[in-house]
Amino acid sequence: MKALxxxxxxxxxxxxxxxxxxxxxxxxxxxxxxxxxxxxxxxxPALITGARPGEIFELRNAGNIVPAYGRQGSAGGAAATIEYALDVLGVQNVVVCGxxxxxxxxxxxxxxxxxxxPLVDAWLDQVRDGLAPVVKEGAALAEVVQANVRNQLAVLRHYPVVRRLVEEGRLRLHGWYYEIDTGIVHELGDDGRFRVHAS
Ligand SMILES: [Zn+2]
Structure with a gap:
């Protein structure tokens, strides 16, 4: 801690x-x-994207989970952060990064x-049903993480503000999968698959 x-x-x-x-x-x-x-x-995130102060608004939690809109208890920090970013700050992009x-x-x-x-258990319970099909297949961790990114983007699309802004062409949603040991970023394409794009 002293160095920090x-x-x-x-x-x-x-x-x-x-x-x-x-x-x-x-x-x-x-x-x-x-x-x-x-x-x-x-x-x-700032290291991966090279973002400077003021360029990205961050929401971080265990498993990059987007709470379901309107679910009891979702009036917590995560849902409020999303609402504020979209309604007040007017961000034009959302990246969900596993x-x-x-x-x-x-x-x-x-x-x-x-x-x-118990708190971690309850938090992760939000994603268990959605991931059950890939988990049942015995999928590799990378596939489970990528499925979770797809699922969280789907949850995000249920937020009324997200739906409205996407329909109006004022908001784009992105899914990323980041490899911590290589630095490689895989981007989710329209076909639902993750790919590495040359810079
Ligand atoms: Zn993690």
Whole structure:
């Protein structure tokens, strides 16, 4: 922790905060995208995308899960973050990004006993039914993570604000699968398959 603390204490000096780019941040935020990813410490959206402060609005939780719209209890941080990003900030893109070696998705795939983690258990319960077909097939973890990204995008499409903005052509939804050990980003295509695009 000491190294993290030292870097935080010197951050303002290490970074050129006197520059216009940082001063402009005080005016407001105008992010291009809402980035929904796992809380996993090995997934760093700004590192992957090269985003600078103000460019992406982040929602992170175990398993990059989008709570079903209107479900009791969904008036939590995740649903509120989505509503705020779309209705107030007017982001034009949403990225749902799953990742390799995901502990949350691994627990779902393996049917891990989570009785000692009742909150994690309840959280992951949101995705178990949707993933049951691939889990039953004995799919590899990558396939389970990718299926979860597809499912979470489908949940997102049930948000009235998402449906409206997509219909109006003002919002695009993206699915990504990120490999933590190679840095490779696979993008979900219209055909429902993930592919690597050359930059
Ligand atoms: Zn994860």
């Amino acid at each position: 603390l030292d870097r935080a204490r010197s951050f303002g000096r290490r970074v050129g905060f006197e520059s216009d780019a940082y001063r402009k941040l005080a005016v407001g935020q105008f992010p291009e995208a809402l980035f929904i990813s796992c809380s996993d410490s090995r997934v760093i 990742h390799s070696h995901c502990g949350a998705m691994g627990a779902v795939r393996d049917g891990a006993d989570l009785t000692r983690l």
